Amino acid sequence: MPDKPKLIALFTDFGIDSPYLGQMHAVLAASGVKQTVIQLIADAPRFAPCPSAYLLSAIARDMPGGTMFICVVDPGVGSDRRPIIVRDSDQWFVGPDNGLLSQVARRSGKAEIEEIVWRPEKMSNSFHGRDLFAPVAAAICSQEYKSGPGIQADTLAGAEWPDDLAEIIYVDAFGNAITGIRSSSINNNRVLDLCGTPVKHARTFSDAPSGAVFWYENSMGLVEIAVNHGSASQLLDVDIGSQIDILG
Amino acid sequence: MPDKPKLIALFTDFGIDSPYLGQMHAVLAASGVKQTVIQLIADAPRFAPCPSAYLLSAIARDMPGGTMFICVVDPGVGSDRRPIIVRDSDQWFVGPDNGLLSQVARRSGKAEIEEIVWRPEKMSNSFHGRDLFAPVAAAICSQEYKSGPGIQADTLAGAEWPDDLAEIIYVDAFGNAITGIRSSSINNNRVLDLCGTPVKHARTFSDAPSGAVFWYENSMGLVEIAVNHGSASQLLDVDIGSQIDILG
Amino acid sequence: MPDKPKLIALFTDFGIDSPYLGQMHAVLAASGVKQTVIQLIADAPRFAPCPSAYLLSAIARDMPGGTMFICVVDPGVGSDRRPIIVRDSDQWFVGPDNGLLSQVARRSGKAEIEEIVWRPEKMSNSFHGRDLFAPVAAAICSQEYKSGPGIQADTLAGAEWPDDLAEIIYVDAFGNAITGIRSSSINNNRVLDLCGTPVKHARTFSDAPSGAVFWYENSMGLVEIAVNHGSASQLLDVDIGSQIDILG
Numbered sequence: 136m137p138d139k140p141k142l143i144a145l146f147t148d149f150g151i152d153s154p155y156l157g158q159m160h161a162v163l164a165a166s167g168v169k170q171t172v173i174q175l176i177a178d179a180p181r182f183a184p185c186p187s188a189y190l191l192s193a194i195a196r197d198m199p200g201g202t203m204f205i206c207v208v209d210p211g212v213g214s215d216r217r218p219i220i221v222r223d224s225d226q227w228f229v230g231p232d233n234g235l236l237s238q239v240a241r242r243s244g245k246a247e248i249e250e251i252v253w254r255p256e257k258m259s260n261s262f263h264g265r266d267l268f269a270p271v272a273a274a275i276c277s278q279e280y281k282s283g284p285g286i287q288a289d290t291l292a293g294a295e296w297p298d299d300l301a302e303i304i305y306v307d308a309f310g311n312a313i314t315g316i317r318s319s320s321i322n323n324n325r326v327l328d329l330c331g332t333p334v335k336h337a338r339t340f341s342d343a344p345s346g347a348v349f350w351y352e353n354s355m356g357l358v359e360i361a362v363n364h365g366s367a368s369q370l371l372d373v374d375i376g377s378q379i380d381i382l383g
Numbered sequence: 384m385p386d387k388p389k390l391i392a393l394f395t396d397f398g399i400d401s402p403y404l405g406q407m408h409a410v411l412a413a414s415g416v417k418q419t420v421i422q423l424i425a426d427a428p429r430f431a432p433c434p435s436a437y438l439l440s441a442i443a444r445d446m447p448g449g450t451m452f453i454c455v456v457d458p459g460v461g462s463d464r465r466p467i468i469v470r471d472s473d474q475w476f477v478g479p480d481n482g483l484l485s486q487v488a489r490r491s492g493k494a495e496i497e498e499i500v501w502r503p504e505k506m507s508n509s510f511h512g513r514d515l516f517a518p519v520a521a522a523i524c525s526q527e528y529k530s531g532p533g534i535q536a537d538t539l540a541g542a543e544w545p546d547d548l549a550e551i552i553y554v555d556a557f558g559n560a561i562t563g564i565r566s567s568s569i570n571n572n573r574v575l576d577l578c579g580t581p582v583k584h585a586r587t588f589s590d591a592p593s594g595a596v597f598w599y600e601n602s603m604g605l606v607e608i609a610v611n612h613g614s615a616s617q618l619l620d621v622d623i624g625s626q627i628d629i630l631g
Numbered sequence: 632m633p634d635k636p637k638l639i640a641l642f643t644d645f646g647i648d649s650p651y652l653g654q655m656h657a658v659l660a661a662s663g664v665k666q667t668v669i670q671l672i673a674d675a676p677r678f679a680p681c682p683s684a685y686l687l688s689a690i691a692r693d694m695p696g697g698t699m700f701i702c703v704v705d706p707g708v709g710s711d712r713r714p715i716i717v718r719d720s721d722q723w724f725v726g727p728d729n730g731l732l733s734q735v736a737r738r739s740g741k742a743e744i745e746e747i748v749w750r751p752e753k754m755s756n757s758f759h760g761r762d763l764f765a766p767v768a769a770a771i772c773s774q775e776y777k778s779g780p781g782i783q784a785d786t787l788a789g790a791e792w793p794d795d796l797a798e799i800i801y802v803d804a805f806g807n808a809i810t811g812i813r814s815s816s817i818n819n820n821r822v823l824d825l826c827g828t829p830v831k832h833a834r835t836f837s838d839a840p841s842g843a844v845f846w847y848e849n850s851m852g853l854v855e856i857a858v859n860h861g862s863a864s865q866l867l868d869v870d871i872g873s874q875i876d877i878l879g
Contacts, residue, residue: 141660141661142657142660142661144653144657149556150555150556150557151399151556151647151648152399152424152425152426152555152556153424153426153555153556154423154424154442155555156422157392157421157422157423157424158423158442158445158446158602160419160421160422161390161392161421161423161446161447161450162447164389164390164419164421164447165389165390165447165449171656171660173653173656173657173660174652174653174656175650175653175654175657176648176649176650176653177648178648178649181557182612194650194654197654198654198657199657199658199660199661200661201661202657210588210612211589212587212588212589213586213587213588213589213590214589259601259602260586260587260588260589260599261587261588261599261601261602262601262602265602266602307646307648307649307651308645308646308647308648308649309646309677338709338756339708339709339756339757340706340708340709340756340757341707341708341709341710342709351756351757353755353757353758354654354755354757354758354761354762364678364706397804398803398804398805399647399804400647400672400673400674400803400804401672401674401803401804402671402672402690403803404670405640405669405670405671405672406671406690406693406694406850408667408669408670409638409640409669409671409694409695409698410695412637412638412667412669412695413637413638413695413697429805430860458836458860459837460835460836460837461834461835461836461837461838462837507849507850508834508835508836508847509835509836509847509849509850510849510850513850514850
């Protein structure tokens with residue numbers, strides 16, 4: 136298990152515009168962080184820790200060992216929700232205890248979780264990504280971070296959420312509709328029902344006729360509903376939160 | 384005061400899409416710049432040096448000492464507007480003399496300002512960010528830049544603009560409407576009038592009922608009009624340039 | 632001719648949102664790549680290798696020597712289209728053989744082209760940018776890449792495409808409509824016809840009246856149709872694929 140992170144990845148719902156991502160990068164750079172900082176995703180489901188949690192868990196699966204994720208989907212910023220750190224094997228996750236880190240904490244079964252009790256001298260009420268989470272990440276990188284009290288996994292927000300979420304959790308820039316269902320959890324012969332449309336499996340885009348709707352195992356290991364050379368989201372009029380039924 | 388910048392930050396209205404930001408990054412990298420280059424903001428008010436000037440000044444306040452800002456909101460590119468450098472204590476600002484740097488020059492009261500008279504061998508008429516400002520920034524980083532003639536602050540474009548701008552100067556990705564008014568300049572008991580809607584103060588999002596409009600001191604120290612779990616910009620139908628009245 | 636790349640640039644149609652760019656950055660960082668990685672463009676014409684090829688060629692012209700471009704506009708991912716490397720003087724291009732690299736291969740006249748026959752242990756069917764092209768790029772950077780069989784330029788997809796493409800190939804964030812015509816190929820006194828609108832030459836934005844349509848040599852050396860302080864794309868209702876006629 137590495138002593139310190141090799142890579143930092145930002146997972147947020149800030150939107151790719153706005154100065155907020157740059158301000159977080161600036162804090163990390165000014166803190167002397169030498170690790171590469173990757174802008175991983177800025178359009179996680181907004182104000183929505185639940186679908187974001189399943190997306191984070193799927194993306195993290197294939198991210199390199201030694202990655203520290205700074206995770207900010209934080210509609211309760213400024214309230215008394217706890218800031219936490221989850222360490223799962225060789226990855227770190229820093230963020231709010233609002234369910235966002237529940238799935239990475241749970242899938243390993245042996246994650247170490249702690250509360251962040253450190254506070255900066257000056258902290259805005261609305262931007263803990265810059266004022267709390269980024270400085271904590273920098274301190275972990277420089278091995279100057281002092282651990283806080285441990286937290287039991289079953290007390291985390293979102294601890295009661297299901298293993299797989301049978302909903303659309305993300306729509307990518309191509310209009311592909313990503314679900315919270317791991318494809319390893321269902322057989323390829325299963326048909327999905329997405330808002331009344333039956334959807335069958337195909338291996339990948341180039342195996343489906345142009346314009347046809349299909350589901351496949353995407354590059355994160357999730358069930359994704361797609362249209363070859365088209366937008367599933369537009370064609371089926373679905374978005375984050377749309378329900379999936381797994382038919383016989 | 385540091386001899387050379389520790390960090391470079393790009394402040395532009397280019398839009399986050401398009402190849403223009405990448406082309407500026409490439410010039411900096413190819414020039415041997417070792418400093419971290421941060422994509423700070425690419426959606427500054429387009430073609431609008433005035434609101435951009437107030438946004439820049441507010442963001443710069445909390446950016447690290449040693450930051451050099453390359454600032455390109457430059458509708459007059461190709462005309463005879465002067466390119467300039469403003470040095471204010473431990474920050475540098477490189478950009479056009481069209482008002483964009485007026486507020487950072489003025490708030491310190493002791494900024495050093497100079498004209499950029501150096502020109503590259505080859506310069507496009509439409510992209511001075513890549514062809515002029517980035518190379519100048521790289522030369523400052525390598526301490527090979529030769530100073531140009533000094534400029535008096537009161538001759539800068541925008542020197543006559545007010546201390547605070549009672550307008551919306553930026554709408555972020557959440558729909559929060561940021562004004563050019565520093566919150567330190569008004570009391571928390573003041574009510575704002577935004578296009579006919581009275582807006583009262585709250586400490587932060589989590590203190591306001593869901594859907595309620597309020598103003599608060601944002602993380603840049605500006606008065607920001609927001610809606611908890613909603614978009615102030617959409618709800619009030621306001622955008623950059625919308626006027627604010629400060630009521631009694 | 633440099634032995635190895637000094638700079639890596641990502642040229643994709645992924646959209647600036649979504650986690651896909653970050654996942655590619657992560658593979659490069661985890662592979663020990665020391666070169667600066669530049670997010671060059673993520674909104675290349677989607678699913679459209681032809682206009683993308685002309686855009687890539689124009690952008691590459693002014694990018695630094697030693698740049699390696701990872702090029703992913705790849706609607707046929709998962710099919711049997713070949714992955715290739717084009718080396719043209721001091722630049723590298725890694726991507727699919729679907730026409731995307733045809734113009735960079737052809738304009739030099741002496742590019743070296745080879746097929747990528749290496750495959751990773753595990754490769755998704757839908758994301759070769761992360762699973763194939765980024766690891767190949769990393770191996771080239773560390774000089775551990777073993778060359779594949781050579782390819783003749785005239786067998787590449789797109790080898791028969793014209794030298795200049797008289798169409799809109801890109802619309803930037805300002806609404807400027809970029810064509811696939813190199814401005815060096817036509818005289819400044821030529822009038823263009825864009826969907827019925829005659830368009831004359833101007834030197835640059837500040838030479839044209841506000842609101843007037845003109846064409847000029849843009850910063851990539853291409854003919855670009857623009858409106859001073861406005862959006863040519865909106866005003867003329869044109870988009871990628873709109874045809875240009877060069878009048879007498």
